[in-house]
Amino acid sequence: MSQISMRDVRKTYRMGNNIITALDGVSLQIEPGDFAVVLGPSGSGKTTLLNILGGLESADGGEILNGDESISAMSENKLTTYRRHQVGFIFQFFNLLPTLTALENVSLSAEMSNRRAYNPVDMLERVGLGDRMDHYPGQLSGGQQQRVAIARALAKNPALILADEPTGSMDVATGIDVLRVMRDLNRETQQTFVLVTHNSAIAGIADRVIRMGSGKVQNIIQNDSPFEPEEIDW
Amino acid sequence: MLKSLRRKTIGDLRANRGQFLAVWLMVTLGTTFFGAMYPAAVNLLDSVFRTYDRLEYMDFQVQVDSPSEDTLQAVRAIPGVESAEPRLVVESSLQPMSVTEHAIILRLISVPDERESGVNRNELIEGHDLRNSGDLLLLESFANYHDLKPGDTLRVTLADQTTVELRIAGLVFNPEYLVAGRNRLVTFPTPSTFGVAWMPYSDLAELAGQPGEYNDIVVRLEGASENKDAERDDRVRLALTTAFEDYPDAVIYSRLETASGGVIDANINGNFPAMAFFSGLFLTGAAVITGILLARMVESERQRIGTMRAMGITRRELVTHYLAFGFIIGLTGGFVGSILGYLNSFWFMNTFLDYIVGGTLPGYKNIPQIPFILLGYGIVLVSSTIAGAYPAWVQSATPPGIALRPATPKTPNAISRTPLGFLPLVLRQTIRNLLRAPGRSSSTALGVIAGAMMVFSSLALWDTMAVCFGDYYDASAFDLQVTYNGLLPADSIGADLDQIDGITGTQPALIGPAALVDADGERLDTIAVVLSENEPFFDLTTVDGDDAFSNSDGVWISHNIQRILGVGVGDTLTIRALGQAHDVTIQGIVLYTVGSPVFVPQGLVMAWAPGSTAVANTILVRANDEAIPAVQNALAQMPGVAMVENIQQWEKDLKHFLNYFAANTVLFGSFGVILTIALLYNTVNASLRERRDELSILRALGSTRREIALTVTLELLIMVTVGVLIGVPLGREAGYWLLFRYNTDFFGYIGYLTMPSYLVGIAVLLATVFLAEIPGLRAVQKTDLGQISKSQSF
Numbered sequence A: 001m002s003q004i005s006m007r008d009v010r011k012t013y014r015m016g017n018n019i020i021t022a023l024d025g026v027s028l029q030i031e032p033g034d035f036a037v038v039l040g041p042s043g044s045g046k047t048t049l050l051n052i053l054g055g056l057e058s059a060d061g062g063e064i065l066n067g068d069e070s071i072s073a074m075s076e077n078k079l080t081t082y083r084r085h086q087v088g089f090i091f092q093f094f095n096l097l098p099t100l101t102a103l104e105n106v107s108l109s110a111e112m113s114n115r116r117a118y119n120p121v122d123m124l125e126r127v128g129l130g131d132r133m134d135h136y137p138g139q140l141s142g143g144q145q146q147r148v149a150i151a152r153a154l155a156k157n158p159a160l161i162l163a164d165e166p167t168g169s170m171d172v173a174t175g176i177d178v179l180r181v182m183r184d185l186n187r188e189t190q191q192t193f194v195l196v197t198h199n200s201a202i203a204g205i206a207d208r209v210i211r212m213g214s215g216k217v218q219n220i221i222q223n224d225s226p227f228e229p230e231e232i233d234w
Numbered sequence B: 001m002l003k004s005l006r007r008k009t010i011g012d013l014r015a016n017r018g019q020f021l022a023v024w025l026m027v028t029l030g031t032t033f034f035g036a037m038y039p040a041a042v043n044l045l046d047s048v049f050r051t052y053d054r055l056e057y058m059d060f061q062v063q064v065d066s067p068s069e070d071t072l073q074a075v076r077a078i079p080g081v082e083s084a085e086p087r088l089v090v091e092s093s094l095q096p097m098s099v100t101e102h103a104i105i106l107r108l109i110s111v112p113d114e115r116e117s118g119v120n121r122n123e124l125i126e127g128h129d130l131r132n133s134g135d136l137l138l139l140e141s142f143a144n145y146h147d148l149k150p151g152d153t154l155r156v157t158l159a160d161q162t163t164v165e166l167r168i169a170g171l172v173f174n175p176e177y178l179v180a181g182r183n184r185l186v187t188f189p190t191p192s193t194f195g196v197a198w199m200p201y202s203d204l205a206e207l208a209g210q211p212g213e214y215n216d217i218v219v220r221l222e223g224a225s226e227n228k229d230a231e232r233d234d235r236v237r238l239a240l241t242t243a244f245e246d247y248p249d250a251v252i253y254s255r256l257e258t259a260s261g262g263v264i265d266a267n268i269n270g271n272f273p274a275m276a277f278f279s280g281l282f283l284t285g286a287a288v289i290t291g292i293l294l295a296r297m298v299e300s301e302r303q304r305i306g307t308m309r310a311m312g313i314t315r316r317e318l319v320t321h322y323l324a325f326g327f328i329i330g331l332t333g334g335f336v337g338s339i340l341g342y343l344n345s346f347w348f349m350n351t352f353l354d355y356i357v358g359g360t361l362p363g364y365k366n367i368p369q370i371p372f373i374l375l376g377y378g379i380v381l382v383s384s385t386i387a388g389a390y391p392a393w394v395q396s397a398t399p400p401g402i403a404l405r406p407a408t409p410k411t412p413n414a415i416s417r418t419p420l421g422f423l424p425l426v427l428r429q430t431i432r433n434l435l436r437a438p439g440r441s442s443s444t445a446l447g448v449i450a451g452a453m454m455v456f457s458s459l460a461l462w463d464t465m466a467v468c469f470g471d472y473y474d475a476s477a478f479d480l481q482v483t484y485n486g487l488l489p490a491d492s493i494g495a496d497l498d499q500i501d502g503i504t505g506t507q508p509a510l511i512g513p514a515a516l517v518d519a520d521g522e523r524l525d526t527i528a529v530v531l532s533e534n535e536p537f538f539d540l541t542t543v544d545g546d547d548a549f550s551n552s553d554g555v556w557i558s559h560n561i562q563r564i565l566g567v568g569v570g571d572t573l574t575i576r577a578l579g580q581a582h583d584v585t586i587q588g589i590v591l592y593t594v595g596s597p598v599f600v601p602q603g604l605v606m607a608w609a610p611g612s613t614a615v616a617n618t619i620l621v622r623a624n625d626e627a628i629p630a631v632q633n634a635l636a637q638m639p640g641v642a643m644v645e646n647i648q649q650w651e652k653d654l655k656h657f658l659n660y661f662a663a664n665t666v667l668f669g670s671f672g673v674i675l676t677i678a679l680l681y682n683t684v685n686a687s688l689r690e691r692r693d694e695l696s697i698l699r700a701l702g703s704t705r706r707e708i709a710l711t712v713t714l715e716l717l718i719m720v721t722v723g724v725l726i727g728v729p730l731g732r733e734a735g736y737w738l739l740f741r742y743n744t745d746f747f748g749y750i751g752y753l754t755m756p757s758y759l760v761g762i763a764v765l766l767a768t769v770f771l772a773e774i775p776g777l778r779a780v781q782k783t784d785l786g787q788i789s790k791s792q793s794f
Helices: A046-054 A076-086 A102-112 A120-126 A142-155 A172-189 A200-205 B003-015 B017-054 B069-076 B140-146 B201-208 B230-243 B259-299 B302-310 B315-357 B370-396 B425-436 B438-475 B495-499 B559-565 B602-608 B625-636 B647-690 B692-701 B705-740 B755-782 B785-790
Strands: A004-015 A018-030 A035-039 A061-066 A087-090 A160-164 A192-197 A208-213 A216-222 B060-063 B081-087 B089-094 B104-111 B123-127 B135-139 B153-157 B163-173 B194-200 B216-221 B251-254 B480-489 B503-517 B523-531 B555-558 B572-577 B580-590 B598-601 B615-623 B641-646
Touching: A004 A046, A018 A046, A018 A061, A018 A208, A018 A216, A035 A046, A035 A172, A035 A200, A046 A061, A046 A087, A046 A160, A046 A192, A076 A087, A076 B692, A087 A142, A102 A120, A102 A142, A102 B425, A102 B692, A120 A142, A142 A160, A142 A172, A160 A172, A172 A192, A172 A200, A192 A200, B003 B017, B003 B315, B017 B259, B017 B315, B017 B370, B017 B647, B060 B230, B069 B081, B069 B216, B069 B230, B081 B104, B089 B201, B089 B641, B104 B153, B104 B201, B104 B641, B135 B140, B140 B163, B140 B194, B163 B194, B194 B201, B216 B230, B230 B251, B259 B315, B259 B370, B259 B438, B259 B647, B259 B705, B302 B315, B302 B370, B315 B370, B315 B647, B425 B438, B425 B705, B438 B647, B438 B705, B438 B755, B480 B625, B495 B503, B523 B559, B523 B602, B555 B559, B555 B572, B559 B580, B572 B598, B580 B602, B598 B602, B615 B625, B625 B641, B641 B647, B647 B692, B647 B755, B692 B705, B692 B755, B692 B785, B705 B755
Parallel strands: A035 A192, A035 A208, A087 A160, A160 A192, B104 B194, B135 B163, B523 B598, B555 B580
Antiparallel strands: A004 A018, A004 A061, A208 A216, B060 B216, B060 B251, B081 B216, B089 B104, B089 B153, B123 B163, B135 B194, B153 B163, B480 B615, B480 B641, B503 B523, B503 B572, B503 B615, B555 B598, B572 B580
């Protein structure tokens, strides 16, 4: 069974008198343990796709399955529960809670989940922040904050990790570092990662590359020999 | 300002008209109340003084039997005395005017036969002046109460039981009865049982059988009432004391020691701070809300400000643009509020006239207090302009490149990094949230404090009046008070009352003037009440909650005496009455709001003259409720009865008088609650708006609505607790302070704030805060979570 299955998913927005089609009959499948990259230019619908997968938005039509669970027709409360237990988010601007330390940010996520969560301390050590646990987000660099965000996303042991331009606000070295952490964790935990980016260079590290344009899936490429992050020609 | 920016200002005003209207309303309301209350107090004082001076109101009154012509001349010769006039004052009984009415005490006061009074002149309101024998002039407020008109005939019974018919020539206002209080024990108007009329001296002296006699002298000093000269008054008082030293029973009252003068003075003394306090509080509250709302609006323009700065618009142009919002609001809101304030001041003045004065004040004028109005207008204009300009100045200082991006998270300050590992995570987060933005937290707490002050000062006003007067009403454990024309043996005075159906109990009492002198020689002229210590009909409780009259070893004094003379339980006072003087020990302080009576057990009086017969001049009567009117009429017909007081009617009259305070308190309280709701709503809402993205992140991560509401509520609860802990005592003390400004010799409050009021007040604050969080939480729920993945602003 696929981890993610989308069939004929549509989403439109009204902007004034104009109707913008963000997703126009998207169908795709992502297998468990995949490290998938959704690639596309600005306005191609990739973030909308991610938001719908994560239960942040609802689709106008079509079917979306996470494992055997349909999220297409979930109520607001069920979507909240879905996000709480099934999905981990990694945002472009990290979005850590500034009044919590790195450890507390990760703990909060672990405490929320009803799954068998990882030890927050282990997670922070795993992302290389064992010596920064008591630091607040404002005291960490961008790369370090994103590592905390990764640890937070993984700590509750969700089946699906969604990352929206996780390296979008970083320099090359930091970006590679973050991707390395994500890739390693993906291999180690076998959790499914879906990463959205407009940077085609990143596509090389993915097991599966979904290329989007004008709200449609243009092609899906299975990559049997992905690069290591350090090999990316940024 | 650039032309295009001017157009943007107009466009913004149109686009955000709801918000602007809310700010405008706050500004207008604040200015309205500011411009209404204090100026009303100023105009009231001026109107009263104008009335006093126009009608030559007395500065001193001397109650003295048969003063000699030499003494009168000596008084007139005292430096500073403008005129002194002898009068005859006779208490009579006005016979029932219909089957439903009862006997009323009518005080008859003489006026010179051939000329107008030089002191305490009458102002004719209706009818004509005294022309014929048998004419009298009746106090207008009393006449209106009983629907009496010029030309009506009154049947008046005098002390010798002769009854005469007198005709009402005209209705008059007299400054001596501006507040028609009877004496220092009954300082409030009781028109149902007490009226005043003026007659030519020769007519009155003949009726009373006292030709050539006077028993009262009224003295007017030089100068206007507004130019108080305490030193001169002291000198005159001393000279009067010397002039009357051969008259041991003479009692000298200054204007402030008379019932009317004292009550008016207490009102004016109390009104000024109350009006100034609430004027200032409302204007400050409105200014704070305006500041919060405008700051919020400007802060929401952060990215637009960045754009405009990026386009090369200078900071000065930006600030000018944004201050225009506040300026327009201040200019128009202040203008409208100032006009409404002036119009509203008529309400404050007319309430005073209707309830305190009784309808007419010849010197009434409500002049716009231009400097004060301009002050309020200026404060509103400047504060609202600054409220618009300052946040724009701050925001425009951010480099355009940064302003165009979402705001970056702030590094928590040192305080908010305090280790709180011992607390659960949710509490840790709550406390750090409060500590990390001290400005936001303290403004929320200040909002609650200000709100609590407004609500609880009003509640303290209300409770203190309710408890003090409630206790005062309850103290009279009888239905009717019968006053006789002279002293009678206590064991026989009520013997003939048994024949009246409906009476369930009687108790004789001796009630009359007495002087108290403390150990330092300070003297207080007051009223003494002597009655049996065995089940007394005055149900008095000490301020400590004990019963009074528990023994006959000493006296119980009202709390006003304690305050005025500074004496306490166990101290010794000298009591002078009926030509005797005795040292007495204070056994207790009783709560008695009106007057400053001293309560003396009959057993103590008997101990002063063993073997003598107890005397009384009053009977306190208990009757079946349904029989009270009939009993009252029957009592009025009894021989020797000068006056029958219906306690229920008395309470009704007093409550009418107190409606002025009740109306003001309700107004202060209502507007205080409105302002509190507006203040809290906006501070809480602004706080939540600032944190909207942060709370949305929690939602995106899977926090439920309940969890988010709990987090926010917990923070607010802490803020409310802090606000309540500080604001409630401050508000309570402010309320007490305001009420204590009304305290005088014959009127005094002890501060009360009851438990139900605490609970109601706190519930109002809590409800307001929790209602205020609803729109903010709804906004979080409605946030487009899809945007969260691209946002970074906390």
